[in-house]
Amino acid sequence: MDKILFNDSIVQRDKLIDIEDRGYQFGDGIYEVIGVYDGNFFMLDEHLERLERSAKEIRLSFPYQKQQLKERLEKLVTVNQLKEGVIYLQITRGEAERWHHFPSDDTKPNLVAYTKLEETLxxxxxxxxxxxxxxxxxxxxxxxxxxxxxxxxxxxxxxxxxxxxxxxxxxxxxxxxxxxxxxxxxxxxxxxxxxxxxxxxxxxxxxxxxxxxxxxxxxxxxxxxxxxxxxxxxxxxxxxxxxxxxxxxxxxxxxxxxxxxxxxxxxxxxxxxxxxxxxxxxx
Known part of the structure; x- marks a missing residue:
């Protein structure tokens, strides 16, 4: 479980997030937790549709097409050899100087996803x-x-x-x-x-x-x-x-x-x- 998805790349888990990421300072972001059973996603489309809706409701630009994101999440599960557990996925409004209002339009959202072992109760x-x-x-x-x-x-x-x-x-x-x-x-x-x-x-x-x-x-x-x-x-x-x-x-x-x-x-x-x-x- 040592790999994460950071924006469009799968990298080592020790990737650092900037202190001025708005998710860190304001909770300015959205997330999903997606179940994985025997290496298979459960209702992935529904999770990603809800993620898109959450992004729209807080006026956050969705950084990828859903199909692109699905492919990257599937690769992450494969790379980490996850059989039973979850993927945690979050998108923040990105890194910008700390002001409460939205940053400039050229600020790019940050997407992070990682896998976690988790058994059914x-x-x-x-x-x-x-x-x-x-x-x-x-x-x-x-x-x-x-x-x-x-x-x-x-x-x-x-x-x-x-x-x-x-x-x-x-x-x-x-x-x-x-x-x-x-x-x-x-x-x-x-x-x-x-x-x-x-x-x-x-x-x-x-x-x-x-x-x-x-x-x-x-x-x-x-x-x-x-x-x-x-x-x-x-x-x-x-x-x-x-x-x-x-x-x-x-x-x-x-x-x-x-x-x-x-x-x-x-x-x-x-x-x-x-x-x-x-x-x-x-x-």
């Missing part, structure tokens, strides 16, 4: 995991996947300190998402999740799960629900890249449903695993 998928609640103090454009993640960092640290896999955000009385994943509840055999608006990131795994629910004949309601709805749900689960689908069986000190992964969540876990296996077989 099989034990948590099978047995469930805990989560904690925390107030959603983020800005109002959570639909843009920017580098500004300090509220998420603080939330995830709270989860770690409570032996939990995730911190679930609430804004007022409404559950939005989690520090690094989307949140779903199950009530009376139906799935509920926050609509994909500016309060959440429309996760790629989230989208896959919505499609799987349709295939399975499970009704999905994309509508808001309260903290109390979450705590009294029959089932709760979270989804994210390489987290995949993890049942949440306890929130704070309260058990969810029976205290074990529920039947609907288990069906979705199995369907997601099958979709990954289909990807591997068809490669």
């Amino acid at each position: 099989m034990e948590e998928e099978n047995n469930g995991a805990a989560a904690v609640l925390t107030e959603d103090i983020r800005w109002l454009r959570c639909d843009i996947k920017t580098l500004n993640l300090l509220p998420n960092v603080l939330a995830k640290q709270k989860a770690v300190e409570h032996d939990a896999v995730e911190a679930i955000f609430y804004r007022g009385d409404i559950i939005t998402e989690a520090s690094a994943s989307n949140v779903f509840i199950v009530k009376n055999g139906e799935v509920y999740t926050h609509p994909a608006n500016n309060y959440i990131l429309n996760g790629i795994t989230r989208r896959k799960v919505l499609a799987l629910c349709m295939d399975l004949g499970i009704k999905v309601n994309e509508e808001t629900y309260s903290v109390q709805d979450l705590l009294t749900a029959d089932e709760v689960f979270v989804t994210a890249t390489k987290l995949d689908v993890v049942p949440i069986i306890r929130v704070d000190q309260q058990s969810i449903g029976t205290g074990y992964p529920g039947k609907i969540t288990q069906k979705i876990v199995e369907a997601f695993r099958a979709s990954v296996q289909e990807l591997v077989r068809s490669s």
Whole structure:
């Protein structure tokens, strides 16, 4: 894993970024985390489409054609011999003298990508995991996947300190998402999740799960629900890249449903695993 993609070249990982890169000083950039299973990308096109959208929303020039970028990412996986893990990819507005306003138009964006070994959380998928609640103090454009993640960092640290896999955000009385994943509840055999608006990131795994629910004949309601709805749900689960689908069986000190992964969540876990296996077989 000693090679990275820096702009249009694959170089050694010790490549240095200038101190006046705007991603470093302002968080002025965007990113994606793309799952790799047995050397194969999972929903790469969807990730790159979202990356382009994020760039457009913050008025950042996208430095490459998508096909070019795909080819370079595929080469990076091959060079680093990554079988199971993720590619982290970010684009910043580039290097310029430190002023808050945008730099001149001739400032070139910086693109960096690297690979990372990361296993699926099989034990948590099978047995469930805990989560904690925390107030959603983020800005109002959570639909843009920017580098500004300090509220998420603080939330995830709270989860770690409570032996939990995730911190679930609430804004007022409404559950939005989690520090690094989307949140779903199950009530009376139906799935509920926050609509994909500016309060959440429309996760790629989230989208896959919505499609799987349709295939399975499970009704999905994309509508808001309260903290109390979450705590009294029959089932709760979270989804994210390489987290995949993890049942949440306890929130704070309260058990969810029976205290074990529920039947609907288990069906979705199995369907997601099958979709990954289909990807591997068809490669």
